[in-house]
Amino acid sequence: MIQGERVELPVRIRDAAVASAMYAVPAATAQAVIAYSGLDVAEPLPGRAICSLAFIRYADGDLGPYHEFAVAFLVRPPGTAPPAGALGRLRGMAGAGAFIHWLPVNQEFTLECGRTIWGFPKELADMPMDLSGRTKRCAVRFGGRTAIELHVRSGAPVPGGAGAPKVDAYSCLDGVTRRTPWTLTPSGVRMRAGGAKLVLGDHPVAEELRSLGLDRARALSCSTVRHLEMTFEAAEEVPR
C-alpha cells in the first residue's frame, strides 16, 4: 500500500520516452563510487567501466505521470567471477545488470513507490525536460540550483528488435542491496556515437561524475526511445 493505494506487481509502464548517454569511465573510480552496494562494476575493456545517464518521461503507467533522471553503472551479476580474455569480457556484457546509483523524480507517489517497493534511490527534484526536438534536454534542479543537465542528440533509426528486452536492475538503499527483474519493449529507437552534452553543477552526485571525468568526456553513444513499455517485478534482496 502506497499513499492509501494498492500497487500491484509487476508494475507496468505503458508509455514512456527516454534519452540516454553511455560513457566509458575508469573502473577503479566507478568501483569506489558503488562500493557501498557490495557489487562489482562490469569491465567490458580492461580498466574501463560503463556509466549510463538517462532521462525518462513516464506518461502512462502504474506509478502515474512523472519525470526521472538515472545515473547507472553496468555491474557483474553478484557472485560471478570476472570474465577472462577479450571475448569473455564481451560475452560477460550480455549478463550484466544495471546498478541504479541515483534516481531523482519529480512526483511524490513514484518517489515513495520506488523507495518502498524496490529500494530505488529516488529523491524529489524539479526536472524540466524537452523530448520533442532533435536534441533532447533535461535538467535536475534542487531549490532553483542545477545539479545536472544533459543534452542528447538523436541519431539514426535502429531497426526494431534491437536492445535488451530483459535486464536486472540493482539498487542499494539503507545498506540493503536488491535485484529487480526488469523488462523493456522499446520502439522508435535512434542511436549515434557521441552526441551528448553534460553540465555538472554543485551537488554530491555531480561531484562523483566529475571524479569519473564526465565533465569533459565524450559519450560512447547516445540513444533515444520514442515509446517504451516496461515491467518491474518485485525486488529480491541480494545477500552480501
Place this chain on the structure above:
Amino acid sequence: MSPALKRTALVTGAASGVGALAARRLAAAAWDVVAVDVDADGLAATTLRSPNSHVRACDPGDAEAIQGVLADVGPVHRVVHAASLAPAARALDQPVEEVEAVLRTTFVGAVHLVQGTLPGMLERGSGEIVLFSSLAAFAPEPRGSAFAAAAAAVGAYAAALAAEYAGQGVRFRCACPPFGGDADDHRLILDAVDRSLARPEGDLHVFPGRTPGGRWRLPGTSAPR
C-alpha cells in the same frame, strides 16, 4: 516546484486519445492539469496517481459548465482543446441535431475556452492556446462531413485569433493530426506542438511531421518539420 512557478493547463478531450496523452505529459512535467471530458471513467484513468491533475466531467460545448470550471481553477497558462465529436454518417443521412452537436463540442467548445481564458492571458502578456483541428479539415474522410466542417471552423477561428491578437504574448497553435490516428500519431503531433511552442514565432498550423518531403504542406504554410 515553487508556487510562483505553478502553471495550470486546461486540457479537453482528456479521457482518451491525444487529449489523454497531452494531459499526462503535462502532468509529468509538473503542470497543474485540469482534465475535462464528458467521460468520467476515462478521466479517472488518465489522471490515475497524478496528484497534480484535477478532473472535471463536462462538455466544453456547455458554456455554463466551462464557466464553472474556469471560475474554480484560477489563471490558465495553457489551453489544449482536443475534444471533438466525429459520428460517421453520410451528409444527407446525418440529422442536423447531430451536426450541431459536433460543432458545439468541437468548435463552440473552442470559443468558450478562448473567451474564458484569453482575456487573462492578454492581461499577463503570456499564454498558449492549442486548438485541435484535423487533416480532415483539408481532406475530409468519407462519412465525416460534420467533423471536417467543425475542424475547418476551428482552424479558421485559430487563424483569426492569431491575427487579431498578434504580438501580445499569447501563442496560438492549430494542431492538425491525421483523422483517427493511433497512439504513435498522438505522440508525433504532441511532439510537433511542443517543438512549435518552443519557437516564439512558430507557425500557426502544426502538422505531425511524419512524412518527409512536405506531403501535408498547405498553401501559405511552411513544410512540416
